[in-house]
Amino acid sequence: MERLLNKRIEKLDNFGRGIIREQGIIFVDDTLKDDLVDIEIVKDKKGIKEGRVINYLERSPYYRESICPYSKECGGCHIINLLYQEQLNYKKNKVQELIDKMLKENIKVKDIISSNEEFNYRNKITLHGDNKSLGLYKKKTNDLVVIDECKLVDDKINAIIKRLKEYILKRDILIYEVTIKTTTLNEQMLIVRGRLDYEDFRKSFTDIKVIIINDQVITKDKYIKERLLDKEFYISNRSFFQVNEYTTKMLYQKVIDLVKDKNFKRGLDLYCGTGTISLLISPYVEEVQGIEVVEDAYLDANRNKELNGIDNVQFILGKTEDNLDTFNDIDLVIVDPIREGLDSKTRNNLKRIKPKQIVYVSCDPVTLMRDLVDLKELYEIEEINICDMFPNTYHVESVCVLTLR
Ligand SMILES: C[S@@+](CC[C@H](N)C(=O)[O-])C[C@H]1O[C@@H](n2cnc3c(N)ncnc32)[C@H](O)[C@@H]1O
Incomplete structure (x- = not known):
């Protein structure tokens, strides 16, 4: 693998990847503007190269430690290491x-x-399941990164993730995918795909307003409600709503x-x-x-x-x-x-x-x-x-x- 040493990251591209210009353009994940790095080239397709950092010689003045233990593996928070004002x-x-x-x-x-x-702002998350775990897919793959919480989502969602994981552990069931939605009016929706006992699930999550399993609504209610400015809005399973x-x-x-x-x-x-x-x-x-x-x-x-x-x-x-x-x-x-x-x-x-x-x-x-x-x-x-x-x-x-x- 070709190595390039002592290179300064010029800027971030539209997808939050660092850019080095050296005989064309090299995109480098996990870097910030002004980082000084040693890299190795991991991909070269018609002059468009991708590099991987092997050494950070100097970190950018805009760098901060990630507060998320999964951020490197999961890759969903492309610029979590960048100070918010710089974001x-x-x-x-x-x-x-x-x-x-x-x-x-x-x-x-x-x-x-x-x-x-900056954190805990999302009202929705979709997790994937793998035997006894729940997690997020690693960027561009179907490899599961098992998580206990996500720093981007509302605390109410993180509390449900914890309960779901405990629930799964105690039973012989399989959840392929679960979407959790919440609102500031404290109403939650769980949309589950998997092999599980609907009645047992409903009884274990009686505080959740809407539960949908394999496209079947198993609760009395079908919608959760949100208030924005002076109006209220019902949100159902497949409707888009800003996060x-x-x-x-x-x-x-x-x-x-x-x-x-x-x-x-x-x-x-x-x-x-x-x-x-x-x-x-x-x-x-x-x-x-x-x-x-x-x-x-x-x-x-x-x-x-x-x-x-x-x-x-x-x-x-x-x-x-x-x-x-x-x-x-x-x-x-x-x-x-x-x-x-x-x-x-x-x-x-x-x-x-x-x-x-x-x-x-x-x-x-x-x-x-x-x-x-x-x-x-x-x-x-x-x-x-x-x-x-x-x-x-x-x-x-x-x-x-x-x-x-
Ligand atoms: C970015 S969302 C905006 C929704 C709404 N303005 C809001 O703020 O909640 C885009 C919406 O366009 C809908 N949509 C996608 N393609 C469409 C099309 N060709 N014609 C009409 N609606 C479409 C989606 O279902 C989604 O509800």
Whole structure:
């Protein structure tokens, strides 16, 4: 194996890997900007190399010890060793570099919404099972890293992990996968796949509001409830719901601030999930229509409309791209797509409908920039803000405002 000694890490790439430029580019896991390292090359595919640290000669001034005993093995917290303020700088710089490279306009990232909690912020985790253990899969593999707790999740979830592990140990059962969801209203959901006695499980977890085993709901209730800002939301098994309650509230408040006082008449909320954004902006527009492809989320959205006594919102079940052709006279569109961003059919329809304002909430800055390059033919990019929904990981959420030229 080729060895390179005494090398300085230049920066982190979009996935939190260190970069060394030396006859091309070398990506090095488990490093930070300014680390001085000896590495060995472990992969070389057409000049794109991957290196492994064999010696840290100097650690970066931004380095901190990980508080998680599993972080190295599990790999889910890509930047847990980076001081939190530097994590925010990294995310800001990453989005700024993409703006400079892809948009080629003089736009600066405006606000950074940080997370109030660096740890214990997640309201959801999925664990995998292996005989008598539960754990997380090691990055890019199906190798189980057995854990007793995860530093990213809410303490209520960690308490359930402990109970689940004790439960499994005392029985001859097999849990392949379990998802645990919780809310700030202290309601929990367990979604289990495996070979187990449903009745015994239910009796052992009577405090859990919703239990679903192998797609069968075995509790009286099917939904857990969350409160965000002044509204409440039912969440069911397959519905998307943002994982960081505090940052989500900040993000939604930002969207509300961008919409209120503008007298919009007709709004569209594309990729609307359980209807959170549609319902939160409903007091500030005459009417809103939300589009969502997952049936459970669409049904939750309708339930949430009723729960909050709202009557100026309608939801459509289906794909965004298949449902926009007939829309006209819309002055506000909010989009919050999955990582793939907007497809060309949706972008073309937005350019045909020409809403006065588009608010683009994105969980992938690369697809966001690709879409902005297309939309900027007709739209002024007014502001791009970032939001730290996922501390200790490389993920970054953005909120962008576009106004019709
Ligand atoms: C990032 S989530 C946003 C949900 C919601 N805005 C929120 O804040 O909770 C994206 C949502 O888009 C839905 N989705 C994915 N592809 C879709 C499509 N082609 N058309 C409509 N909805 C889609 C997903 O099921 C998910 O609920």
